[in-house]
Amino acid sequence: MSTPIALLIAVLLLAANGFFVAAEFALLAARRSRIEQLAAEGDRRAQHALAGLRELSLMLAGAQLGITMCSLGLGIIAEPAVASVFEDLLHDLVDLPSGVSHAIAFALALSIVVFLHMVVGEMAPKSWAIAHPEPSALLLARPFRLFAVVFRPFIRALNLAANGVVRLAGVEPQDELAMAHSSADLVLMLDEAAEEGSIEVDEHVLLARSLELSGLDAAAAMTPRPRVVSVAETATIDEIEQIAVATGRSRIVVVGTDLDHPVGVVHVRDVLTHRDGRDATAGDLATPVLVAPDGLPLELLFLRMREERRHLALVVDEHGIVLGLVTMEDVLEELIGEFEDETDRRARRVRRQGDGSYLAAGSLRIDEVASRIDVSIPEGDWDTLAGFLINQLGRVPTEGDAVDTATASFEVVAMDGVAVREVRIRRRARRGTTPDPSTPE
Structure with a gap:
């Protein structure tokens, strides 16, 4: 094979390697909900991408097969062709023994091929696919699916062998990427979006509260x-x-x-x-x-x-x-969050006092104590602040009873019959800090 033809094939193999890498990361990074929406609207490219997502394990195996074939081809064709070019140049420029010139040409060729393979064939397409997940998935899905259909029997055989190895490790292989998220996962995603400035603070609070309702x-x-x-x-x-x-x-x-x-x-x-x-x-x-x-x-x-x-x-x-x-x-x-209308005569359930303490309703839930006063209460068989105090005291509290924890002290200041109506909470200073009474609620 002539050197120009070998170099042309090497360029094509490098591009094909980049194609398979981009297709692999596009399927992993694309939002399935967006792809499903486009597919429902009749986008044929999205339908191909969705089909790939539904048999993700097979498609990833196909991508690995394609990358491996291209990498082997580059090693077999590109390295000798580039080495031949450098060896001819060295022979024309300097008078070196053939063994030395071949070694230098081989080292230069290997360095260039490996560099191009990593940067052009791997890193660049990966970064592009991650930066544009849905557009890249739509663009590459159809030709990638065509490759998977042609080589399906071989890919399936390789995938079955890989799944067998995975099962030996005690893990059940999955054909689809798990896309379901719990409310806690979504809250974390909202926190990240707020930190990056993708959503406003007020929107973050409202969306987080909506998820926490669950x-x-x-x-x-x-x-x-x-x-x-x-x-x-x-x-x-x-x-x-x-x-x-x-x-x-x-x-x-x-x-x-x-x-x-x-x-x-x-x-x-x-x-x-x-x-x-x-x-x-x-x-x-x-x-x-x-x-x-x-x-x-x-x-x-x-x-x-x-x-x-x-x-x-x-x-x-x-x-x-x-x-x-x-x-x-x-x-x-x-x-x-709490609000009062013209018919709401209830006292606010949490009120900050001038000395830095809080007056809280006994019916305040444990999670509200943590979120509104930044005081953690040990978990147990109670849902409210009153329930916690009753459990700790072992009896119905009376005014003046107090319970201390590592983060705060709780004093019963008002009773309504046998019900705890109001509790004074004093936060303990964290190590290296002091409570700030001026901090707004």
Whole structure:
């Protein structure tokens, strides 16, 4: 074979090597959701790329076969051809023994071929495919699939042999790349996007809160039973108005014999429209109430409330006992943070004090203590701050009781009967730091 033809073949092999490397990394880096979207829209290139993603193991084996064939071809054809060029040049320029000139030519040729193979045939196409994953996958999918179809029997045999080796190591091979992500994985991805400036801080907070809803259930966001405002179904309009004014509630639960026998919900608006009909009762004005199990995921409860156009749901346990209620406001506060409207008379659940301590509601969840006060509480069989204190004390707390942990001290400052209403939290200074009372909540 003449040297010019050998060099031309070497260039083609180098380009083919780059093609297989780019195709391999394009399949690994491309977003499957985007490829599926384009395929659904009728893009034929995307359909080829999606077919490759569905048998990823086979396609990667094909890429490795192609790279190996090109690498061997470069070693067999390119190195001797380049060495021949250098050997002729050395023979014309200097008078060296043939053995010496051949060794120098071989070393130069090998260095050049290896350099071009690594940079042009490997690194450059890899970087291009990673930088443009979807466009590269669409561009290369069809010819790469054609190669895989032609060599499919050989590729499948090699892939079966490789899978056998993998199984010997105790690992089950996968034909597709695992693309599913847990909510925790997505939160980490959001954190990375925020750090890189791809999304704004407010967007990051909102999206992260939305994902974190998947870890909460109806019981986590409910107002506990002792704080549920209710009226008997026999209550008159005057009595309903008095309770609404005293509590600031616009929706009040209507009950029969007790809270475990709910009749429905009465809205203050309906009461006001029936002022002339003073003989009407709460039972007459009540509309059906949504009932949800305490373990129902919060995002599913939110969807049910939207579908049924309910702004309030009662939360029950497995025995049908009402544990509390959840309002649409409660769910939205889990999503975007606490807010107060014109009917919300509840004290803020966390208040910073001038001395750097916090006053927190006993019903504050453990995860809220960690996120809002930056205080970690040991894990255990409790969901709220009050539950933690009761467990640690081994009894119902009284005002003045305190519990200390490695990160903070907790002092009960207000009780509501046997319920812990308010707790003072003082953070302990971390080693090498001091608490900053001026830091905003």
